[in-house]
Amino acid sequence: MAPPDGEAYLRRQPWPFTPILEDVLPRGYQAELHSRLADPDLTSAAHRELTREFIRRRGERNREILFGSAFESRLRDSGADLLLVDATFTLPALAAHKVGIPAFQLCTNLALHRDAAVPPLTSHHIPTGSLRSRIRIRAAWEWLYLHTFMPGGERMRAPVREFYRRHPDASPGDFHAHLQIGPHLKVPTLVTCTPGFDFPRASGGIHYLGPCVDRERTEAPLPPEIASGTEPLILCSLGSHGDRVRAHRPFFQAVIDTVARRPQWRLLMAVGGQVGPEGFGPLPPNVTVVERVPQLSALKRASVMITHGGLNSVKECICLGVPMIVHPLVFDQPGNAARVVHHGLGLRGDIRQASVQSLSAQLDAVLGDDAYRSRVQALQRDFLAADDSGLGARTIEQLLQPFESRATPQPKRAIP
Template sequence: MAKIVFLPLPEAGHIHATFGLAKQLASRGHEIGYMAPPDGEAFLRHQPWPFTPILEDVLPRGYQAELHSRLADPDLTPAAHRELTREFIRRRGERNRQILFGSAFESRLRDSGADLLLVDATFTLPALAAHKVGIPAFQLCTNLALHRDAAVPPLTSHHIPTGQLRSQLRIRFSWEWLYLHTFMPGGERMRAPVREFYRRHPDASPGDFHAHLQIGPHLNVPTLVTCTPGFDFPRASGGIHYLGPCVDRERTEPPLPPELASGDAPLILCSLGSHGDRVRAHRHFFQAVIDAVARRPQWRLLMAVGGQVGTDGFGPLPPNVTVVDRVPQLTALKRASVMITHGGLNSVKECICLGVPMIVYPLVFDQPGNAARVVHHGLGLRGDIRQASVERVGAQLDEVLGNSAYRTRVQTLQRDFLEADGSSLGARTLEQFLQHPETRATPRHQRAAT
C-alpha cells in the first residue's frame, strides 16, 4: 500500500473534487494526506485525512476570505483596488519562488513520506519541486485536460469542434492566441523562475507553456482527468488518463427545506457555484429565473444566491420559489428535474451522476468549454448570462422539461459515469502506475521548452 498526498488549490471546488478519488484509494488500503495553504483546511474539516499547511507566511489563514470580501466592497476605490491587485501579484510571485526554491516547502515534501503526489493541474510548480526530493508527482485535473490539443479548443472557448477546416483553423488560432499571452508581462513573471529552476535542475520533468488555465508549465508527467472520455470531445493528443468522475455521492449534506423535500411538482435547481455570488451583476439573472418560474406555478424553484447577493434582495417571493444562500447540491439533485448551473465541472458531473439535464450559463475559466460539451452531447442547453431575460429563461425551461430526450441522453452518460466510479477506475489506474514505475518515467532526453 502507498501513501498518496494531494496538493490542491485551497478552494472548495478544487478540494471537494478530490474526495471521490481519495475515498476510492482509502477503501483499498492506501494512506491519504493533503497539503495546501492554511485556507484549504476548512474544506477538509469533516474528512478523516491529515492536513499539512504550507506557505503560511505568504498565504496566511484567512487571506482569501479577506481578499474576496474587500474586492466585493461596493465602496472600494480604484486606487485601493489597484493596491489589492499589486499585493496579490506580489504574494503569488513569492509563493511561486518558495515552491520552486524554498527550503521550507522542500522540507515539508520530504517529511510527508509520500510515495506519490497528486498535484493540482492548475498549479503545477509543486510537481517540479517534488523532483528535488525524488517523489513522483502527477498532474490531477479536477477540470478537463488543460494542454494544447489540435482537435479540441481551449476550455475558455464556446466553440464546438466540427472537424471541418474552418473549425480546425479556429481551434489553432485560439491556442496560438493563448500562447502569445504567456509572453506578456504577467506570463514572463511566471516564466522567469521556471527557467531558473530548469537551469538548476536540467533533468527535471520537461514542460511547456502551450496550455491554459495553468500557473506554471504543463509537464510531461501523467495527466489524470477526473471524468470519462464520453463527456469530453475526442482528442488528438495522448498521455491523458481518465479516472472516471470520482464524484463523492455519499457525502453528508443537510436536508432540503421541508416544503421541497417531497411532492410531485418538477423541481428546478439554480446555482452558480462557489464563485457565482461574487459578481453583483448576477442579481438580474437570478431575478429573471424567479420571474420565469413565477409564471409557471406548476413548478418549484430552489435557488442558491450566495452571501454577497443575499436572500433578501428580491422582494416578496412567489409561493413556488425558495431562495437560500447555499444549497445541499447532491440532496437537491436527487429531487431535481433540471439544474440551471454555471457549468463548473463538479456541478456538471453531479448532474450527470444523478441523471439531471442542465441549462448552463457559463461565467469564467473552464465553464464555456464544459457548456459546449453539454450542448454537443445533448445533455441540455446553454445561455448567455448577459442576455438572460424572463422570456429566454422560461423558453429554455419549457424546452428541457418538455423534451424527454435530454434526460434520456443524460441517463446514457450516467451509466458510463456510475460504472467507472463503481469499479474504482481512478484508484485502479493509480495502482497500475505505482506497480509499474517504468510507465511514469520521464524521458530525460527531452529538453524543457519553457
C-alpha cells in the first residue's frame, strides 16, 4: 500500500498494489515537487510557497491515516494478518489498531528510537562506554527530543494526542526517536540488518532480520570498458539522493582528478541526472561517468566503493565483500559511517573538505591494507548466512504467534 507514485516501481514486482492517499498525494506530485525544488531559477517566495503546500499536504495525510474512512476501509478490506509499517512513518500502525490488525515497524535503516548506549544515527559519535561518551549520547538524544516541541513537532503531536484520547488501548508510543514522522510505537521493531554491524544496544524490542539484500535482482549491463577491464575498480556513488544537490559536483570532480593521476586504477562513477555525465568535460581514459550504475554488478568487480553511507549501499558492499570510503550526507548516513569505521570496514571523509590529496590518501590506505577487506569479508559471512537461513521469515512468524492466539487485544496505556 502506497501513494500512487509508488505504483510504477511496485508493479514491476509480483505483488498486488493498493493505492492510498490519492486525494492528498496525487500521481506525479512527488516528481513535480522535486523538479520544482531543483529549478535553479526558483525564487525564495516560490520556495516558501512550495514548502507551505508540502506541510499542508503532510498534515492532511496524517489526519487521513489516523481518522479517515478511506484508509481504514482499505485496511479492513485487505484481509491482512499483519501490517508492516515503514518505521519512518508509523501512523498507519495506529490505524491498523482500529481494525484489529497487528502492526510491526519495519526499519530499512537501523533502529530509530532512543537508546542509552547508542547515539542517534545523525551523529558521527562512536560510543566508547566512558562517562564522557554516555553524557554525549544522552545530550544528543535530549536535543532531538526538545525539537519535537517546536511548531513542526507540535503539528504532529496534536493529532496523535487526539487519536490516543479516542483509542486509549492502542499500542503506546513516545517521541523519543529521530528520523520518524510520528511517534515510536511499542510494537516489534524489525531491522533489515544484523547486530554484527550495529553498535551494542541497551534497549530491547529490536529484531534483526538479516540484511535482506536481493543479490539476484536483474540489473542493466555494465559499461563495456568496465565489464572487460582488469585494473582495480573504484566505484563512486552518492545514492539515489546524491544528485539532487549541485554542490556535490566539486566532490565528483575531485574524485575524477584523483583517479586521473593513477592510470593503474579505473573509476566508475554515478552522478545522477541533475549533474549529468556531460558536466565534466573531456574525461581521462580510466574514468567512466554515468547517471546510474548497476550497483551489484559493479560491486562484484570493485576493489573499493566511495559512498554516501546509505544503509542499502553499505549492506551491498558488505554482501559483496567490498571496503568503503564513506562521505555521509544526511539522515542516518553519519551513524552508518561511524559503524563502518568502528568495525574497520573502511574510512570516513568529509564531503565538504574532500580534495585530491585527502581522497588519494584514503584510497591508498584502503587499497593498500588487506585488513579492511578481511574485516568486510568476515561480516560478509555473517550477512550471507542470515539471509540464506530465512531468518527474516522465521522471526516474523514467531512474533505473530501471540497475536494469532489472542482473542482480543490487551489494553495498554498509551503515553504519547
